[in-house]
Amino acid sequence: MAGPSFPRVLRAAALIGAAPALVLLALLAGGHVAPKPGAAGLLACAAAALLLGRVWIGDLARLAEALRRAAAEDGRVPEAAARAPLLPAVREVADGVSRLARNLAERGELVGRLRRADEAIVEGLPDPLLVLSPNRAPLRANAAARTLFATGEGAERLGGDVAALLRHPALADAVDRALAERKPQAADLVLPVPVPRELLAQVMPMEPALADGGRIVVLLSDRTRERAVERMRADFVANASHELRTPLASLIGFIETLRGPAEDDPAARARFLAIMAEQSERMRRLIDDLLGLSRIELTEHQPPVGRAPLAEIAHAEAAALEPLLRGRRMTLTEALDEAAVAAPADADQLAQVVRNLLENAVRHGRDAGEVRLSVARAEAGGRPGVALTVADDGPGIPREHIPRLTERFYRVDRGRSRAAGGTGLGLAIVKHIVNRHRGQLAIESEEGAGARFRVWLPAAPPLG
Numbered sequence: 001m002a003g004p005s006f007p008r009v010l011r012a013a014a015l016i017g018a019a020p021a022l023v024l025l026a027l028l029a030g031g032h033v034a035p036k037p038g039a040a041g042l043l044a045c046a047a048a049a050l051l052l053g054r055v056w057i058g059d060l061a062r063l064a065e066a067l068r069r070a071a072a073e074d075g076r077v078p079e080a081a082a083r084a085p086l087l088p089a090v091r092e093v094a095d096g097v098s099r100l101a102r103n104l105a106e107r108g109e110l111v112g113r114l115r116r117a118d119e120a121i122v123e124g125l126p127d128p129l130l131v132l133s134p135n136r137a138p139l140r141a142n143a144a145a146r147t148l149f150a151t152g153e154g155a156e157r158l159g160g161d162v163a164a165l166l167r168h169p170a171l172a173d174a175v176d177r178a179l180a181e182r183k184p185q186a187a188d189l190v191l192p193v194p195v196p197r198e199l200l201a202q203v204m205p206m207e208p209a210l211a212d213g214g215r216i217v218v219l220l221s222d223r224t225r226e227r228a229v230e231r232m233r234a235d236f237v238a239n240a241s242h243e244l245r246t247p248l249a250s251l252i253g254f255i256e257t258l259r260g261p262a263e264d265d266p267a268a269r270a271r272f273l274a275i276m277a278e279q280s281e282r283m284r285r286l287i288d289d290l291l292g293l294s295r296i297e298l299t300e301h302q303p304p305v306g307r308a309p310l311a312e313i314a315h316a317e318a319a320a321l322e323p324l325l326r327g328r329r330m331t332l333t334e335a336l337d338e339a340a341v342a343a344p345a346d347a348d349q350l351a352q353v354v355r356n357l358l359e360n361a362v363r364h365g366r367d368a369g370e371v372r373l374s375v376a377r378a379e380a381g382g383r384p385g386v387a388l389t390v391a392d393d394g395p396g397i398p399r400e401h402i403p404r405l406t407e408r409f410y411r412v413d414r415g416r417s418r419a420a421g422g423t424g425l426g427l428a429i430v431k432h433i434v435n436r437h438r439g440q441l442a443i444e445s446e447e448g449a450g451a452r453f454r455v456w457l458p459a460a461p462p463l464g
């Protein structure tokens, strides 16, 4: 550290030495002191004042410098400041200052610890939480919110989905009301992408504002599952009872015939029992499909975990369909890339996708036709992925039906599909599985020229 500046030392010395020097000068002038000792006294007085001034100013300058640094850094007064000020009064001030600084530093640490504890609680909350600035910009999101809105793997930043959420009219309205009325508000929201979600948003105005400037806290609870359960229950009863009524009515009819007119007719009995077995089998398949569909719907908003070697899965499913293919004299060609691995993915569900699409090609294709099954790697918008394609050369699907094929129980030709043993749930199941995998399903068809179903699924980025 540089020494104290000379003009300041001079001024301090003048302050210290002025009074004794003036007294000495007065004594000299009045002849009360001989000139020589008087001059010596004046000199001694000036020297002592200079020395004292230098020490004084030096101590104070060191203390001031230490305080400046403490303010700029973390509130800790460097040891050098407390080091040996020569003047007792300055030493006392220095001691007091370092005690005060220690105190402040301890409090600073406490505030930091409390803040970190607060952040840990918010971060660890199981429900998604967003903190917004007074102009509604997102400032913070806890781990649950980041998971909810993560668009890709490892996406830590808040992306377009948060912006879409904040633009939602019901939420924007709740935020307005919360700020105007200074009271918490709630809003029910439906977010259509990336998978439909139903959320309950609780909007809390913060007064005073949070440490990071946050004025609004939005707490989201995912009600998708509950609402899906409610709706599914209603749908299930309506659709299933409708679909079950036909085979059930025929079963009841046959039972009555067997009890009455056909009681003693072994040939008719055998024929009716065969039909009854077929109808019961149809009912069993319908119930299996319905239960499978509700299971998939319940987990649709939870992304899958694991990896699915698509080529292996596709090959195994194709082999299992061999008898069905032979029954219709169809040929199957496979083009399978072993390196196509879907991830994150649920291998069992993807096997079901392959099975349903192949079954459709066989069931709705043409006799002695050709089914092409392919699995390949396919990037989509820079994201690594895999594509599964099932194509046939059957009658195809009229254009106007294509958008509705994935609805439950939707069949182009109800009678024909039913005769072929279909319930109209296969593609609904495929769509839900593909949605759960954050994939895409594309259906292309030209009437008379076959149909082509293409499923794109995300894949893990290549290693290394």
Ligand SMILES: Nc1ncnc2c1ncn2[C@@H]1O[C@H](COP(=O)(O)OP(=O)(O)OP(=O)(O)O)[C@@H](O)[C@H]1O
Pocket: 289, 356, 360, 361, 363, 364, 365, 392, 394, 395, 396, 397, 405, 410, 411, 412, 413, 417, 418, 421, 422, 423, 424, 425, 426, 427, 428, 450, 451
């Ligand atoms: N490859 C195809 N060629 C022509 N039409 C098809 C093809 N795949 C599906 N379809 C049409 O789409 C409808 C819906 O298919 P979906 O798989 O959902 O039901 P399904 O095959 O009738 O019954 P299941 O529930 O047993 O699969 C079918 O009924 C059929 O009309």
Ligand SMILES: [Mg+2]
Pocket: 356, 359, 360, 422, 424, 425, 426, 427
């Ligand atoms: Mg089907």
